[in-house]
Amino acid sequence: MSNKWVYLFHEGDRSMRDLLGGKGAGLAEMSNAGLPVPPGFTCTTEACLAFFSAGRQFPEGMWEQVVEAMHATERETGKVFGDAKNPLLVSVRSGARVSMPGMMETVLNIGLNSETLKGLAELSGNERFAYDSYRRLISMFGRTVKDIKGELFEAVLDRFKAQTKGGRDTDLTVDMLKEVVAAYKELYRNQLGEEFPEDVWEQLRQAITAVFDSWFGPNAATYRRFHGISDDWGTAVNICTMVFGNMGDDSGTGVAFTRNPNTGEPELYGEYLTNAQGEDVVAGIRTPFPIAELERINPEIYAEFLRLGKMLEGHYRDMQDLELTVERGKLWMLQTRSGKRTARAAVKIAVDQVSEGLITKEEAVMRVTPDQVDALVHPVFDEKAKKAAQGRGDLLTHGLNASPGAATGVAIFDSARAEAAAGMGQDVILVRPETSPDDVGGMLSSKGVLTQHGGATSHAAVVARANNLPCVVGCEAINVDVERRQFTIGKRTIREGDTVSIDGFTGEVFAGTITTVEPDLSREHDLATLLSWADEVRTLGIYTNADHPREAKVARSFGAEGIGLCRTEHMFFEETRRPTVVSMIMARTDEARAKFLARLLPYQREDFEGIFEAMDGLPTIVRLIDPPMHEFLPSRESLIEEVTRLRCTDENPKLLAEKEEMLALVNSLHEINPMMGLRGCRVGLTMGGVTEMQVQAIFEAACRQAKKGVDVHVEVMIPLVTHVNELKAEVTKLRQVAEEVMEREGVRVDHKFGTMIETPRGAVTADELAEYAEFFSFGTNDLTQMSFGFSRDDAEGKFLKTYVDRGILPKNPFQSLDQTGVGKLMAMAVKAGKQTRPDIELGICGEHGGDADSIDFCHRVGLKYVSCSPYRVPVARLAAAQAALRNR
Ligand code: PEP
Ligand code: MG
Numbered sequence: 001m002s003n004k005w006v007y008l009f010h011e012g013d014r015s016m017r018d019l020l021g022g023k024g025a026g027l028a029e030m031s032n033a034g035l036p037v038p039p040g041f042t043c044t045t046e047a048c049l050a051f052f053s054a055g056r057q058f059p060e061g062m063w064e065q066v067v068e069a070m071h072a073t074e075r076e077t078g079k080v081f082g083d084a085k086n087p088l089l090v091s092v093r094s095g096a097r098v099s100m101p102g103m104m105e106t107v108l109n110i111g112l113n114s115e116t117l118k119g120l121a122e123l124s125g126n127e128r129f130a131y132d133s134y135r136r137l138i139s140m141f142g143r144t145v146k147d148i149k150g151e152l153f154e155a156v157l158d159r160f161k162a163q164t165k166g167g168r169d170t171d172l173t174v175d176m177l178k179e180v181v182a183a184y185k186e187l188y189r190n191q192l193g194e195e196f197p198e199d200v201w202e203q204l205r206q207a208i209t210a211v212f213d214s215w216f217g218p219n220a221a222t223y224r225r226f227h228g229i230s231d232d233w234g235t236a237v238n239i240c241t242m243v244f245g246n247m248g249d250d251s252g253t254g255v256a257f258t259r260n261p262n263t264g265e266p267e268l269y270g271e272y273l274t275n276a277q278g279e280d281v282v283a284g285i286r287t288p289f290p291i292a293e294l295e296r297i298n299p300e301i302y303a304e305f306l307r308l309g310k311m312l313e314g315h316y317r318d319m320q321d322l323e324l325t326v327e328r329g330k331l332w333m334l335q336t337r338s339g340k341r342t343a344r345a346a347v348k349i350a351v352d353q354v355s356e357g358l359i360t361k362e363e364a365v366m367r368v369t370p371d372q373v374d375a376l377v378h379p380v381f382d383e384k385a386k387k388a389a390q391g392r393g394d395l396l397t398h399g400l401n402a403s404p405g406a407a408t409g410v411a412i413f414d415s416a417r418a419e420a421a422a423g424m425g426q427d428v429i430l431v432r433p434e435t436s437p438d439d440v441g442g443m444l445s446s447k448g449v450l451t452q453h454g455g456a457t458s459h460a461a462v463v464a465r466a467n468n469l470p471c472v473v474g475c476e477a478i479n480v481d482v483e484r485r486q487f488t489i490g491k492r493t494i495r496e497g498d499t500v501s502i503d504g505f506t507g508e509v510f511a512g513t514i515t516t517v518e519p520d521l522s523r524e525h526d527l528a529t530l531l532s533w534a535d536e537v538r539t540l541g542i543y544t545n546a547d548h549p550r551e552a553k554v555a556r557s558f559g560a561e562g563i564g565l566c567r568t569e570h571m572f573f574e575e576t577r578r579p580t581v582v583s584m585i586m587a588r589t590d591e592a593r594a595k596f597l598a599r600l601l602p603y604q605r606e607d608f609e610g611i612f613e614a615m616d617g618l619p620t621i622v623r624l625i626d627p628p629m630h631e632f633l634p635s636r637e638s639l640i641e642e643v644t645r646l647r648c649t650d651e652n653p654k655l656l657a658e659k660e661e662m663l664a665l666v667n668s669l670h671e672i673n674p675m676m677g678l679r680g681c682r683v684g685l686t687m688g689g690v691t692e693m694q695v696q697a698i699f700e701a702a703c704r705q706a707k708k709g710v711d712v713h714v715e716v717m718i719p720l721v722t723h724v725n726e727l728k729a730e731v732t733k734l735r736q737v738a739e740e741v742m743e744r745e746g747v748r749v750d751h752k753f754g755t756m757i758e759t760p761r762g763a764v765t766a767d768e769l770a771e772y773a774e775f776f777s778f779g780t781n782d783l784t785q786m787s788f789g790f791s792r793d794d795a796e797g798k799f800l801k802t803y804v805d806r807g808i809l810p811k812n813p814f815q816s817l818d819q820t821g822v823g824k825l826m827a828m829a830v831k832a833g834k835q836t837r838p839d840i841e842l843g844i845c846g847e848h849g850g851d852a853d854s855i856d857f858c859h860r861v862g863l864k865y866v867s868c869s870p871y872r873v874p875v876a877r878l879a880a881a882q883a884a885l886r887n888r
Helices: 014-032 045-053 062-077 114-124 127-144 150-161 174-192 200-214 218-227 278-283 293-297 299-316 343-355 361-367 370-377 383-391 415-423 437-444 459-466 525-537 549-557 578-586 590-614 636-649 653-669 681-686 690-707 724-745 760-764 780-788 795-805 822-836 852-861 870-886
Strands: 006-008 040-043 090-096 106-110 235-241 252-257 269-274 320-327 330-338 395-398 400-403 406-412 428-432 448-451 471-473 479-481 486-489 492-495 499-503 508-511 541-545 563-567 619-623 713-718 750-757 775-778 841-844 865-868
Touching (some): 006 062, 014 040, 014 045, 014 090, 014 235, 045 062, 045 200, 062 200, 106 127, 150 174, 299 320, 299 330, 343 525, 361 870, 383 508, 437 459, 448 459, 448 499, 459 471, 459 870, 471 499, 525 870, 541 870, 549 590, 713 724, 713 775, 750 760, 775 822, 865 870
Parallel strands (some): 448 471, 541 563, 563 619, 619 713, 713 750, 775 841, 841 865
Antiparallel strands (some): 090 106, 090 235, 252 269, 320 330, 395 508, 400 471, 406 499
16 A cells, blocks of 8 residues: 555644644644634645655655545535536645745646636636636746746736726726736747646646645755755645635735734734735735724624634644635635744743743743844844845845844944044944954944954954954955055945944844844843743853953843853953053063062952952852963064164164063064963963962952952862863962961951863863862863864864855854764763762853853753853853753
8 A cells, every 4th residue: 555645634633744744734733623724635745755756756646645635625615626617726835844934836726727717707706706816827837837937927917907097906807807818828838838737637736746846946945054944854735725815805815923923912913905815915916904904894704813813822822823815704714833923022922921821931931042032132133224235235244143233333443443433422343353452442332343353252252242242253255454444345345434234143244324223121021031930940050251340240130140250361451450461471580570460469359359249149250360471462563563663763772672672572472373372370380470469369359358248259260271280280379379368368258279171181181180170160162172173263264164154064163062072072071070079060161151052062961050241141041941941
């Protein structure tokens, strides 16, 4: 016996979505629930796949099953397919597992030919309607099944419409429609060299074939690639008895959502057209009116539709997207599916449905995506304005979406000028080849940041995320010329002062202004409610990466439960401290250095006091100095330039001597590969006094705040450890400093010493490290860099994008944790760490701590917390809750 390829609607149900497609499963479910669904049947997605594997042939037995199902449909409707007196007409429509709007094909009115046409006219008593249906069939069949250009049919129709007074298709007379039909048939013949098929079974066979074929049509294939839908799913084909919305003024067609998909308001939302078929609404040929108008036109039908909509929403426990047709005063339901919605609507609907008792809090938490939460806490571009810009040719390029949010402003190519322009009230987009700590001031006064180079963990990306600045990096297609204050892309040049817009969600860069929609968190009550439910189920703690009390406060207001990474070097970069930092580095002996460290101490202490105060009651993980020393010094290139100039001009011998000394120092610290050079714990181990000063400042601040009543929990984190002896030496030395301070201050504070796991060797020797570390924090930025051997500064701009585009890597591993490789190292380290120290505290502070998929992994591997930038905290709360529910 051959397979079952065909299911009558009432033979299926919603659990059969993979086999019947979304639409087929919906029709089946509605039929069984007793809703008015026109009889019909579905050819399965398996039939589609079998069709392709057999070289575009219907699989054995399928056509016989289609014929059988048509007969069953005839019995149900009392009509006969191809019968001249009482013809059955059907629609043939695609329907994949997930909705792919407008991407695949539909043919309506199959079953009309010159014979059945007469029957339809007589039966309906409406000749106009019959011819209108016939011309629709010929054009739709011609376009969809035979690939004739739609414009050709439209041109014919337009020619006739132009002869009417109103100029609309409803103004065409019967005689005109007859002429349209004749003209369409001629067009069909001329294009194909064959007649439009009179045999209704042939129409059906070809239409089903065309719908199967549309699965590999270019539109569908592109849509699938964009949405990550597998080619292997196939599409089902739904054959459904035609009901007619174009039978006169007591007929019509519409689409409606059971709730407003833009705002989430519990109101029917959609459009309706009297005397029309569905395609008229979709194609925008006529302007429909709001569905609420139906209440005025036909209150009974409206009430019935409202009732059915409610019932379906209750049945599916989600907002539904419905298609309806009214044929001579009778309501028919043609589709139901979960409706697409905006981020705001998603949150409101989920929260409302919990209070209505329709879904549980946990379901509500699963209904909203992390991206939707992200969209609510950042400004976004108005979609229409963005499309318009694209239409104008103003989409310049696509970079890496480093920090979410949308921003418009004038392009400024230098941080000092950016600050000045912002000071004068201008909205600025800072454009740089890449950013460095010197740019922080300029960045913070800008609305957004755009860089030519750099990746997801680059300076620009990290600082932008921490400060909620929209940021696009790694835009290698543009050429930034700082000297000339411009960037070029192809033939286009954007000069300083020109307006640009960047979309940090997508990485798009536009010329000109795009209207943005600002978030207002204080008004996001539904989001607050949803996140409070997320907090009830998640087991991961949500910490934040914050270097300033200001960031710590923001993160706390978003629900952060600790600081997972306070990067202390940012404190060294502040302008007032830089000269002291430089002198400290230049000092040739530990004694000479001690003098400058003593000057830095009060600054650091003050910073920590602010942070501990902001984090009262919550843990703060402070990382000791990490970057290569040369980052604190002037750039080597500019020094060489200046020294050369001073030597040539001889204008200022004193300055020349100073600059030469500086250059010598910079040269002595110069490294070919600074990322693998003198940084991390190597600084503390080789430059006496630096980390001692930091720990002294941390503990003095902690003790002083504790004496004021602040509840301090401090954890000192040692970076870039690769060998246990590094950790042993640093921890032993620094514990002593901490003890001395607490002794002197006469108070003890809760504290821990621990390490980052950010080198592969560190990860595989975690059992040894745990002897000295009370906690591990995974620094997955460096761990990714060193596991892959991909430079975090260069790889994303140079080749990673190509890797991802070509599918060599599934995702950018600096954005989404490489679970199979880097993740395996983490899992090893977790296990080994716990073996040595069962109560070891485990967390992550790399940028992955804010990525939903990576958070899911962190949950599974058993971390205590994830730490992310302040504005990512709401997203992480939701993602952590979803991870807990998903992995229950
Ligand atoms: C890391 O490497 O993951 C990390 C958090 O440290 P940084 O990004 O400062 O190197
Ligand atoms: Mg690191």
